[in-house]
Amino acid sequence: MSILLELKDIETSYGDVKVLKGISISINRGEIVSLIGNNGAGKSTTLMTISGILRPNKGDILFNGTSIVGYPPHEIVRLGLIQCPEGRRIFPRLTVRENLLMGGFLRSGGNLDLVFEMFPVLKERQNQYGGTLSGGEQQMLALARALMSNPVLLMLDEPSLGISPIITQRIFEHIEEINKKGVTILLVEQNAYASLKISHRAYVLENGYIKIEGTGQELLDSEEIKVAYLGIR
Amino acid sequence: MFIQQIINGLTLGSVYSLIALGYTMVYGILEFINFAHGEIYMIGAYLGIIFLTFFTAVGLTTSNIYLSLFLTMILTIAFCCAYGYLIERVGYRPLRYAPRLSPLISAIGISIFLQNFVMFTQGATDKVIRVEALDGFVSVWGINLSYLQVAILTVSFVVMIGLNLFVNKTKIGTAMRATAQDKIMASLVGIDINMIISLVFVVGAGLASVAGVMVAGYYGLVNYHIGYIAGLKAFTAAVLGGIGSIQGAMIGGLILGIVETLGSAYVSSDYKDVYAFLILIVVLLIKPTGLLGQRIEDKI
Amino acid sequence: MNNYIQSNTHLIRLFNVLLISILVLPFIGLQHSATLLVVLLVVFFLKDYLKVFFSSLALSFSGYSFSRYKKAILVVSSVIILIIPIMPYSQYATDVITLCLIYVILACGLNVIVGMTGLLHLGYAAFYAIGAYSYALLSINTGIPFLATAVLSIVITSFIGLMTAFPALRLKGDYLAIVTLGFGEILRVILNNWQSLTNGPNGLSGIPAPHVFVDFTDARMMFYLTAVVCFVSVFIILRVERSKIGRAWRCIKEDETVALAMGIDVVRYKLISFVFGSFWAGLAGVLYASKMGFVSPDSFTFLESILILCMVIVGGLGNTYGAIIGAFILICIPEILRDIQTFRMLIVGLVLVLLVIFLPKGIVGSIKDVNHTNSKS
Ligand SMILES: Nc1ncnc2c1ncn2[C@@H]1O[C@H](COP(=O)(O)OP(=O)(O)OP(=O)(O)O)[C@@H](O)[C@H]1O
């Protein structure tokens, strides 16, 4: 299996506060990799660093073997690294359709039918403002928007946040489905159990360090994880 | 006559609207008052005169007045767009992540600089222009419309409709709105927000220059400080309509123009600069977001 | 940074330089424009050195700790004040320095509102005007003694400050800015047009000089009076800054919601800030009117408000010492450039832009930064 994305000893800070203290992650083509960790561990920061919104002060990020540190965010998107950020961040005063078209900003249209097929709800609501959708619908929209750009690597930041268990399950099904179509996925989740179950491999982030790494099953079986993240004793 | 005054007011107002659009678009994206924007309008007026004088000197104006006017307009717009681009690039972009007041100061510096640059190179006295071909009137139902008024109203109308279509119907226009709503998310979907910001400055400057050229023709004279007061009023118009809102700027400008004209005609022309601010203050106290504005706190 | 991005930036910069010379072409002609292009290209290639130059400007102060440097200001200003009467008397220099001191009061006063409380005020010159005009009108038209007139003028200014603050403070951020700006414009138009009261654009002349036991008609006497008033004012402002009120202001500036949650009466402290700030504008107005003996609307334009704001920001927002330095710099630079009258404002504009770009935290803030990093390493 070939390595698609590799983080080498990345350090990122906000002002003087160092949040990532040297983390290394590698993601193989075709995998679902989860990144789990407590609130404030630095998961979102990791994704923002990959996306080029934040700049690491040390370390290197290789995508397909070339360094992408210092690339502006839109160039990173052009390479196919798409992030669906925490809190969904739907454009509230664009219609659903416009939100989706923006998702495919760098590709000209195309994917819209495919996405509507996957999320029929969105088709019904395509002329409604994004801000008027319910939380679950917004999450669908966020996912759909990310898919619009034909991602090579899709990074999802807490897709189940604030969403009912049933919808969460649907979302996870969608994620697996997307993965089956050949999209590599980096999944950040609080919902450790659900995400570990669908992941090939996983990393546990704690206070800016990678604490544990292994396959999804290994982590599900690990005592440490059970206690700290799955709430099982 | 009342209708006549309304027409005059609309003429003035459409000029304010054109300038106000630049303020409102920049504010919508950067949440920053581009104080140097009025100077673009002033530079547009000067460039219009300079180019037209040049075309007259080379004889184009006598052989084909319309081509000459058209070229003047196009060249001025192109130059002013470039001014808009450069101002952002040189004066504001280095301050993108600086405290809120820094770009404001930079804008003021640029404004002072441009005013004095024009004064230094073109002299402090009024510059006069007269285009005889545009001196005539049309009379409709007893209302006199000068050719220039007709031109100003038509051009503004067309330009504003064009802008509306551009912002609401095109992909780049949608990207502009997306960037105004959430810059980080916009860059996460692959929008080059620096490009969008440049574009906003370019478009805004282009609109202001259209206003500048037309006003130069309308009043027949310009000087280096017309940008300041027109800029202030246009900004007022933008706030009145609800800053950040494109339709708001258009409506705000028209209202302002009409109120100012009626005020000067029926109350006192000494206080013509006051009406604008009075309405502004009243509107802000009653509806702080302006007529069509979104709540500003939403954006924080 | 990746190489391709870097080379890209260079190309864009080169393009911008070319663009500048094309854009000025219609204004200055082919020959000058070509000259400018050459100059800009040279600057372009030396750009990185320029950056070093500017930061070393800040570094040159770094030997001083901040408190030492505060003392330095006191020492320097005292020396200036002692030297002036000894130096060969120059009416011009005295006048300029007196003017500087008046602006110090203005800058410190505005700094209270903008810098400490975080309320963007764009019509400060209006209050300066109210102070000056009140004093002028009262002293010309009534026989009230100087001190009473002065106090009354300042009270009027503060009161008008209070009256505008009530409605204005309901607005947030930039809206407050625009309303204060509008207020300034309205006042200026009124001053220009209310002939019977203000004598319109011609202004009021024959304003008596201050009189406390003696007449302060002499420029040097006036200078001493201003100096004393200025020192006292700065002292008071510094005290208030450190008091409970000052802390409340800072808290509001940091985060209004947090301030509310902490039980700070935000509206009340904003009002106090606004009125307190207006007070100093009134005082400066009185000094100005009585020094000049003449006031006209031209001295209180929007540009004046902006000038004072720039003093505050150039020095370092929120820092009283910064405001003092800013006032001196912004009054002195144009004076120094007086010989090249025609384009001094051109340079002032340019300097403003360069200052905010290269010294983003103002002069004092930048010095503090340098000291901070020095002490850490
Ligand atoms: N913009 C910011 N400025 C300063 N500190 C920040 C900023 N964003 C995040 N932090 C800090 O960085 C740390 C990591 O934040 P991050 O958002 O990466 O955590 P996370 O793992 O995604 O947590 P959560 O599960 O709650 O989303 C936190 O301590 C947070 O306070």
Ligand SMILES: [Mg+2]
């Ligand atoms: Mg997070």
